[in-house]
Amino acid sequence: MSIELLQQAAADNQWIAIGPELMVGCLALLLLILEIVLPKARHEIIPSVAIAGLLGIITAFVINYHTVFLGQTTFNGLLRHSGTGQFLRLFFLLAATGVSVLGMVALKRQRMPKVEFFAITLVVSAAMMLLAQANHFVMLFVALETITVGFYILVSYTRSNPLSLEAGLKYLIMGALSSGILLFGIALLYGVAGSPALQATSADSMNFDALRVFLYANPDNVVAAVGIVLVLSGVAFKIGAVPFQIWIPDVYQGAPTPVSAFLAIASKAAGFAILLTLVTVFDGYQSLVVGVLTIMAIATILFGNLAALTQHNVKRLIGLSGVSHAGYLLIGVIAAIHVPFAVGAICFYLFAYMLASFAVFGVMTHVSGPDDADQDLDYYTDLAKTHPFLGVVLGVGLGSLAGIPPLAGFMGKLLVFLAAFEAGLYALLGVAIVGVVISIYYYFGWIKAAFFPQWRPPVFEGDDPIPEPPRQVVSTSAGILLATVALASVFLGFYQGPLGAWLGLS
Numbered sequence: 001m002s003i004e005l006l007q008q009a010a011a012d013n014q015w016i017a018i019g020p021e022l023m024v025g026c027l028a029l030l031l032l033i034l035e036i037v038l039p040k041a042r043h044e045i046i047p048s049v050a051i052a053g054l055l056g057i058i059t060a061f062v063i064n065y066h067t068v069f070l071g072q073t074t075f076n077g078l079l080r081h082s083g084t085g086q087f088l089r090l091f092f093l094l095a096a097t098g099v100s101v102l103g104m105v106a107l108k109r110q111r112m113p114k115v116e117f118f119a120i121t122l123v124v125s126a127a128m129m130l131l132a133q134a135n136h137f138v139m140l141f142v143a144l145e146t147i148t149v150g151f152y153i154l155v156s157y158t159r160s161n162p163l164s165l166e167a168g169l170k171y172l173i174m175g176a177l178s179s180g181i182l183l184f185g186i187a188l189l190y191g192v193a194g195s196p197a198l199q200a201t202s203a204d205s206m207n208f209d210a211l212r213v214f215l216y217a218n219p220d221n222v223v224a225a226v227g228i229v230l231v232l233s234g235v236a237f238k239i240g241a242v243p244f245q246i247w248i249p250d251v252y253q254g255a256p257t258p259v260s261a262f263l264a265i266a267s268k269a270a271g272f273a274i275l276l277t278l279v280t281v282f283d284g285y286q287s288l289v290v291g292v293l294t295i296m297a298i299a300t301i302l303f304g305n306l307a308a309l310t311q312h313n314v315k316r317l318i319g320l321s322g323v324s325h326a327g328y329l330l331i332g333v334i335a336a337i338h339v340p341f342a343v344g345a346i347c348f349y350l351f352a353y354m355l356a357s358f359a360v361f362g363v364m365t366h367v368s369g370p371d372d373a374d375q376d377l378d379y380y381t382d383l384a385k386t387h388p389f390l391g392v393v394l395g396v397g398l399g400s401l402a403g404i405p406p407l408a409g410f411m412g413k414l415l416v417f418l419a420a421f422e423a424g425l426y427a428l429l430g431v432a433i434v435g436v437v438i439s440i441y442y443y444f445g446w447i448k449a450a451f452f453p454q455w456r457p458p459v460f461e462g463d464d465p466i467p468e469p470p471r472q473v474v475s476t477s478a479g480i481l482l483a484t485v486a487l488a489s490v491f492l493g494f495y496q497g498p499l500g501a502w503l504g505l506s
Contacts, residue, residue, distance in 0.1 A: 013074070013075055013076075014069065014074040014075070017069045017074045017075075017079065017081060018074075018079070018130070020057055020060070020061050020089060020093070020129065021089075021126045021129050021130055023053075023057050023060075024054075024057060024093070024096075024122050024123075024125055024126040024129070025122070025123065025126050027050065027053040027054070027057070027122055028118075028119045028120075028122035028123050028126075029119075030049070030053070031046055031049065031050055031115055031118055031119045031122070032115065032119055034046050034049065034115075035115040043114070043115065046114070046115050046118065047100060047103065047104045047107075047114065047115075047118055048104075050100050050118040050119075050121075050122065051097060051100050051101060051104075051477065054093060054096055054097045054100065054122075055097065057093060058090065058093045058094065058097070061089065061090055061093065062090070069081040070082070070083060070086065073135055073209075077135055077136060077207050077209065078134070078135060078136045078138070078139045079130070079133040079134065079135055079136075079139065080133060080134075080135035080208075081133055082133070084132075084273075084276060084343055084347060085132045085133040085273075087347050088128075088129070088132035088269060088273050088347070089129045089132055089133070091266075091269055091347075091350065091351065091354065092125050092128040092129050092132070092266055092269070092270075093125065093129070094354070095125070095262065095265050095266040095269070095354060096121055096122060096124075096125035096266070098261070098265075098354075098358045098362075098481060098485075099121055099258050099259075099261055099262045099265075099266075100118055100121060101477050101478055101481045102257065102258035102261060102358075102361060102362060102365045102478070102481075103117050103118060103121070103256075103258045104475070104477065104478070105258075105365050105366065105475060105478050106256055106257055106258050106365050106368075106372065107256075110158055110160075110256075111160075112157065112158060112159070112160070117154070117157060120150050120153055120154055121150075121154070121262065123146070123150055124146070124147050124150035124151065124154070124262075124266075125266070127143045127144075127146035127147045127150070128143070128147055128266055128269075128270045128273075130143045131143035131144060131147065131270050131273060131274065132270070132273040134208075134274070134277065135207065135208045135209070135277075136206055136207050136208060137186045137189075137190070137206040137208075137211075138206055140274065141182070141183065141186065144179075144182075144238070144270075144274070145179065147267070147270060148175045148179065151171065151175075151259075151262075151263065151267065152168060152171060152172050152175065153168075154255070154256075154259045154262065155167050155168045155171045155251055155254070155255040155259055155263075156168025156169070156171075156254075156255075157255075157256055157259065158256055161254070161371060163253060163254035164254045164255060164256065165254075166250065166254055167250055167251045167252075167253065167254025167255050168254070168255075170247050170250050170251055170254075171247060171251045174237065174244075174246070174247040175237070177237075178233075178234050178236075178237030178238070178244060179234065181230050181233050181234045181237075182230070182231055182233075182234025182235065183234075184230050185226075185227045185228070185229070185230025185231035185232075185233070185234060186206070186227070186231060187227075188223055188224070188226055188227030188230065189205070189206075189211060189224060189227040189228070189231070190205055190206050191223070192218075192221055192223045192224050192227065193205030193206075193210070193211055193214045193215075193224070208277065208280075208281045211281055212280065212281045212282075212283060212284070215281070215282060215283070215284035215285060216283070216284040217284075218284075219284050219285065224285070225285060225288055228282050228285055228288060228289065229288070229292060231278065232275075232278070232289070232292055232293070232296075235271055235274050235275055235278070236271075236296060238267060238268075238270060238271030238274070239268050239271035239272060239275070239326045239329070239330075240268065240271075240300075240319075240322060240323050240326050241296050241297075241300045241323070241326050241327070241330060242296060242299035242300045242303050242304075242323070242327075243299070245300065245303065245304070245323045245326075248319045248320065248322065248323055249307075249311075249316040249319050249320060250316075251263070251319070252264070252315050252316060252318065252319030252322075253313060253315040253316050253319070256372065257315070257361055257364050257365045257368060257372045258361070258365065260315060260318075260319070260361065261357060261358065261361035261362075264318065264319070264322045264357050264361070265353070265354045265357050265358070268322065268325075268326060268329075268350075268353075269350050269354075272329055272333065272346060272350065275330075275333050276333060276336065276343060276346065279293075279333060279336065279337055283337075286337060289337070290334055290337065293330055293333060293334050294334060294428065296327075296330060297327050297330035297331050297334065297428060297431075298327075298428065298431050299327075300323055300324065300326055300327030300330060301324050301327030301328065301431055301432060301434075301435040302327075302431065302434075302435065303323060303324075304320050304321060304322070304323030304324030304325075304326070304327060304435075305320075305321075305324045305435045305438040305439050305442075306438065307320045307323075308320035308321050308324070308439070308442045309438070309441060309442055311442070312376055312377050313374070313375060313376060313377075314364060314375045314376070314377060314379070314380070314446065315364070315372075315375050317442060317446070318357075318360060318361075318364075321401060321439065321442070321443070322357075324435055324439060325353060325401075327432070327435065328349070328413065328416055328432055328435070329346060329349060329350070329416070331416060331417075331420050331425060331428045331429070331432055332345055332346040332349065332416040332419055332420070333346065334420075334423070334425060334428065335416070335419040335420045335422070335423040335425060336419070337423075338422075338423040338424070339419050339422045339423045341418075341419055341422070342416070342419035342420075342423070344415075344500075345412075345415035345416045345418070345419045346416065348411070348412050348415055348496070348499070348500065349412035349413070349415065349416050350412075351408075351412075351492075351499065352400060352407075352408035352409050352411065352412035352489065352492060353401070353409065353412065354485075355397075355400065355408055355485045355488050355489045355492070356396075356397045356398075356400035356401045356407075356408070356409050356485075356489055357397070357401070358397075358481065358482075358485045359393050359394065359396055359397025359400070359482060359485045359486050359489065360394060360397035360398060360401065362393065362397075362478065362481060362482045362485070363383075363390045363393055363394040363397070363482070365478075366387075366390060366474060366478070367379050367380065367383070367390070377445070377446060377449045378449070380394070380446065380449045380450045381449055381450075382450075383449075383450040383451075384450050384451045389474065389479070389482070389483075390474070390482075391450050391451060392486065393482045393483075393485075393486045394446075394447075394450055395447055395450065395451065396486040396489050396490065397485070397486070397489070398443045398444075398446055398447050399443070399447070400489045400493075401439075401443060402436075402439055402440055402443040402444070403436050403439075405493065406490070406493040406494055407489050407490060407493040408488070408489045408490075408491075408492035408493045409489070409493075410493060411492065411493055411496065413432075413436065417429055417432060417433075420432070
């Protein structure tokens with residue numbers, strides 16, 4: 001009998017269903033092999049191999065994988081292949097490509113191992129792709145911890161920089177705390193759903209489908225309610241929601257700029273991928289989930305925007321602005337409980353946020369020097385005059401993050417707010433509008449520094465001249481990335497096209 005069960009289990013292991021993840025993992029191994037077999041003088045081609053490999057995987061995915069196994073579960077219920085999951089898999093592949101391009105620029109200024117950066121980025125991306133399809137707490141936790149451990153390394157990658165090491169230590173401590181909270185919540189749910197006294201519907205109480213049925217059948221269980229709150233709290237760390245956002249300013253400042261971009265874009269999207277799945281699993285405790293997420297959303301929007309007002313370091317500013325964006329997305333998650341259209345709106349918002357963030361972080365990568373933790377607003381004085389291309393890209397990125405029409409960020413906010421309106425979340429919508437108005441101040445303060453002449457104190461004879469901030473020459477690959485994300489931000493503001501159709505927005 002045990003052999004038959006193993007054969008049945010093996011028959012459900014559809015490896016082609018995770019073909020892109022396997023290819024990304026093999027690409028990471030290839031980079032390490034190339035580092036061993038190639039002479040050191042040829043190691044400079046390895047990052048290009050990583051980017052070319054990712055572009056090839058993206059092409060294959062778009063051609064072959066966006067409809068494969070759609071609506072099915074594989075690997076004995078560990079994975080569920082939904083339309084949202086397929087979109088997020090492509091999202092993480094694109095994010096990994098952008099981070100790799102920025103990594104090529106940033107690592108040229110560092111005397112650090114370079115190949116490992118790209119290999120770890122690929123492994124983390126593959127784990128995110130699996131996380132977006134998780135249908136079981138074991139898969140969720142293993143994928144999530146793979147991501148977190150990878151970020152422990154990436155955040156403190158420039159180990160010669162004390163701020164990077166400090167950021168890595170803070171991320172490690174907070175990450176361990178959040179993992180403990182999440183695991184405790186999972187353990188409570190596993191224990192209560194597996195209790196024979198409560199008539200569990202399945203022996204596998206960690207499977208999301210079985211757990212959802214159990215929670216519907218037992219809507220007033222206190223232990224289950226505590227477990228749900230703990231799980232939501234653990235996920236809140238990943239998206240940077242209040243009160244688990246305290247790590248963000250220090251980690252964003254200390255981490256290498258490409259890693260800060262990876263955290264802001266991909267890690268946040270991975271957290272919302274989990275949330276979108278869990279709100280359906282916890283549907284039997286809808287009032288509890290809505291209450292927790294509502295309080296979290298209000299506090300996150302207000303804290304992120306108000307705290308960003310006083311920031312002069314742009315890495316801390318963009319980190320706190322990301323906190324506010326997490327709050328807007330939380331409104332979308334709450335709306336998705338009542339309005340299915342909200343799921344597509346969240347995905348579009350994430351895509352627009354990715355484009356705008358890569359534009360901003362790409363400019364930050366070129367403006368910063370070897371110590372990119374110390375990036376002041378003064379670094380951007382007259383940027384549009386001295387480097388018009390970087391200035392325009394920065395303006396488009398910040399305008400999109402602020403939600404200025406006709407950029408993609410405006411459409412993302414508009415779609416989420418429309419979903420909230422249809423769901424009757426009028427109070428949350430009011431808070432969100434207040435947050436958007438506040439954010440215009442600090443986004444336009446940054447734009448003002450880049451585009452308008454700033455007063456400088458006169459330099460008298462014998463005084464040291466005011467040092468000019470370091471600004472890097474834009475390489476071909478980085479220029480293509482920055483031009484693409486800026487143009488896409490403008491284009492998607494006018495026309496959502498196939499992306500909107502894919503996400504059910506048109």
